[in-house]
Amino acid sequence: MACCQSRRKTPPPSAVHCRSWLLLAALCNLCWRGRRSSSFTIKPGLQTLMTLAIKEHEQHERLEKLKTLFGLPVNKAKLTSQRTRLKNQNGFHLCRLGREVYTFVSTSRMSGSLLNMFSKGTKRKFSDGDEEISDESLVGARVASSYSLQRQSLLDMSLIKLQLCHMLVEPNLCRSVLIANTVRQIQEEMTHDGSWHMVAEAFCSAGQSPSERLVATEVLCRSREQDAEPKLFSVISYEGCREEEVVADETLCSVSVSDTVSNVCLAGRIGQCWEKSELSGVERDEEALEDSRLGSGEDEEIDTKDRASTESPKTIGQVFGTFEIKNGSPGPDSALEELFSDVDTSYYDLDTMLTGMQSAPKMGPYDILDSLAPSHSSPSIVSTPNCRSDLNELDHIMEIIVGS
């Protein structure tokens, strides 16, 4: 960390060098994981959700620290308010919608049926946390009917489940498929209701910070014209490679895409992504592979290739678009927009979720890392998802710096 600070004032000479150095620094920083012990008295059933939220929060804090190194705007107020919210968690049911995005639904506001659903038969204290309900969540809870809330919570839970992956063992394909189908179903229904469209609109914002917007456009650009039959989950690819990697790493990654189909490219980041998720089709067309993985980004750094698969309604882009929504959006529903503040979309790619690819190696940065700092072995096996997702964040930050 000392190195970082000394370099803060003087930008290093070459972009690549800077980037690699930054990544080294990031790796150092991120690998030190100071665990804040958080003791919350919440119901056991929500423990996993809470732990995840806390982890994400810690990641976010680290990332914010890194951002400050480069003078990027950091939402400090948001940070502290989140911390407060997390600490006052008694009696809250945490609905996690994305990284750094939390919906706090007070249990006292939930309908009876919802209570039963989540409480597993044990009674909750009615008065807990009443006064601590933040304004945003209060308004949010009032806006949605109990059924919509229930549905939304189910969607959140499903998406979280898809994210939680096993580091070393492949995730259960049957379970992933069933959860994905459930998400599809919810989304279909929400689309037909029109509620999804409204929610998505609220989140589209013009005032996103550059790094997030980069990702946002990329994801939104995945969407094609709406199909007659909504196949809502084209973005759920079981391929296990994240689109952002393609966006960000194109300049850095020297691995050609054509290697992807081969089985043995450990050096090839994409290839390894494919093989790591055994759900990927090795025998898949190289053409199709390139199309689906690269064609979706409209980022100027990507060579223009053919566009991605034909199916993919706008709603899909909106599904994942919501998780990229930033604050300051002049949406119609101010309550909802406040709910969804800074989100790091890079963490929230369903591709990786379904295949348990949170530990997906971003070989782009790692290629550089490995070449420049062999001692910093970042084995794809043991690296943590935190490292990788934050490194990807860093990629975006670097793009901004390099690009500007």
Add this chain to the structure above:
Amino acid sequence: LRFELETSKLNNCLIFLPFGYAADIISTVEFNYSGELLATGDKGGRVVIFQREQESKNRLLSRGEYNVYSTFQSHEPEFDYLKSLEIEEKINKIRWLPQQNAAHFLLSANDKTIKLWKISERDKRAEGYNLKDEDGRLRDPFRITTLRVPVLMPMDLMVEASPRRIFANAHTYHINSISVNSDYETYLSADDLRINLWHLEITDRSFNIVDIKPANMEELTEVITAAECHPHQCNVFVYSSSKGTIRLCDMRAAALCDRHSKFFEEPEDPSSRSFFSEIISSISDVKFSHSGRYMMTRDYLSVKVWDLNMENRPVETYQVHEYLRSKLCSLYENDCIFDKFECCWNGSDSAIMTGSYNNFFRMFDRNTRRDITLEASRENSKPRAMLKPRKVCTGGKRKKDEISVDSLDFNKKILHTAWHPKENVIAVAATNNLYIFQDKVN
């Protein structure tokens, strides 16, 4: 087997034979064709085989007890270097081959590899070799003055297990079922997206007979959950899916059986539709009856018996734990909704059994339509004592001896059960304990 529903007594009561062996979670249980041997596989890749003692003349009322016959490590954990992922050594399925000589053969499968094991006994040993001593040291040839013929001497029984065939590298996805064909020469293995047909003698290749992998993995919405060969017709097999459908295929029709011969699906009841409908309709196990006329499928909340001649609905449906229907969201949250319960027939196809939570297991008599819930636990059963039936109270006033739904322990689940092919002996695996119950006739 008669089940009395009064809580106080049972005419045919079940004796509890306590077993517990070291400590790994049991992942599969299977009797062999005669019922003399019972094989269990666990999460650590070990196989433990129990053998039934010969009936003792002294104790008239007792049947033979099952004792440990052989233990061996079937699979080891592996690491797939290409994908940087571990391959678990957990035994997913064990299937016995019919006995053709003195040795016993079984197939054991983990996620990726199937092995054929030969279990043989050795109770004699040759003594009196010319070239080596009794302790195995080579004798000095110049010191040998006479020749002798080795003789066979009895020794303590030793049971050896040796791997005879290893069928590997044929499955990209996790193997969920293996099934020996009635021709006793071939068997099938099924993973999430493909089914392969093997010959028991040939390990370096297999036929792919079903492939439901879509060209675009993004379109994947359905996986194979179980598969089984027909007990008498060697060309027929079925496979079930995560959408609650069963397909029966005839291998004579085509080399690749992507098109089914029969398609079994019960139309959904629109009144009970929820977001979890698809998940709870996913079939976790499919078993043919011994007669070959019926098949049974287990989904999350029920067991259904199908007549192979009628595809549009099952002939019988038994609710296993309908009281969980209102708890589906919690069960989804804690992942219990994805538990894969197995089911089994008794020898005469008159009763079926399956497991539930809280170490409960359920038996249904198909003729009388009665059912019974029993518990496999040490505390509530003493050896040789009758098992008393349990009841789950769904709401309102809880009667004495009933258990309320909210106090069920969802960590204690009985996923694997087996029924002796000829007698009323059942094996129930409760996490890391194996319980064997016998029907005692007064």
